[in-house]
Amino acid sequence: MPAVTEDFGGNPIAAACRKCESVFSYQVTLHARGNHFSEEVRYYFKSGCVRMEFISPFHGSVLTYNPSSKEVRLKPLPFLNHVIPLSPDSHMVRSSAGHRVDQSDIGSLLRAITTLQSKGKTSMAGDDVLSGRNTMIIRIVGDDDADVCGIHRYDLWLEKKTFLPLKVTTYNSEEELIEEVVMDDLEINVDLPDDLFRL
Numbered sequence: 001m002p003a004v005t006e007d008f009g010g011n012p013i014a015a016a017c018r019k020c021e022s023v024f025s026y027q028v029t030l031h032a033r034g035n036h037f038s039e040e041v042r043y044y045f046k047s048g049c050v051r052m053e054f055i056s057p058f059h060g061s062v063l064t065y066n067p068s069s070k071e072v073r074l075k076p077l078p079f080l081n082h083v084i085p086l087s088p089d090s091h092m093v094r095s096s097a098g099h100r101v102d103q104s105d106i107g108s109l110l111r112a113i114t115t116l117q118s119k120g121k122t123s124m125a126g127d128d129v130l131s132g133r134n135t136m137i138i139r140i141v142g143d144d145d146a147d148v149c150g151i152h153r154y155d156l157w158l159e160k161k162t163f164l165p166l167k168v169t170t171y172n173s174e175e176e177l178i179e180e181v182v183m184d185d186l187e188i189n190v191d192l193p194d195d196l197f198r199l
Helices: 012-021 106-117
Strands: 025-033 038-046 049-056 062-066 071-075 084-086 120-130 133-142 153-159 165-171 177-188
Touching: 012 106, 012 133, 012 153, 106 120, 106 133, 106 153, 106 165, 120 153, 133 165
Parallel strands: none
Antiparallel strands: 025 038, 025 177, 038 049, 049 062, 062 071, 071 084, 120 133, 133 153, 153 165, 165 177
């Protein structure tokens, strides 16, 4: 596969990181699946604060994360006002693929990809259209057995207009799928009230 450094005026991952620096808020619906799990979450981000509204499983559960207090607040049942304060490293609020809520945003994804890129190869893997948006597929593969948190390969669908990710698949060193995440209805720099991130 051709090296992407000859295309797009440089490294598209670096372009995605630069674009991400200008994003102070966004909302998106995340569809994640692996060999033994499937999740759907409405996700909100604003200046490091996170709100996740679970569609499946655990329909109706909500959690928020505040980077100032480094506290996660979980409301497990929609019909009760009971809220549980937790640490972001608590197993109760990790995704099925092991992601922490304080490392769940697009910026954290791109930083992990950049780390693997520094000890691997980056190439173009084609083009695709996702929900009417034109994307380029970028493949990042670690040299030899290099990985980041067990991930040896990323396939990343970057929207050509914004350079923001709309889909990512991850694989281990045996080329087995770890997780696929599709990001639907991504809207950036939207006006999200501060109260949205309080439980």
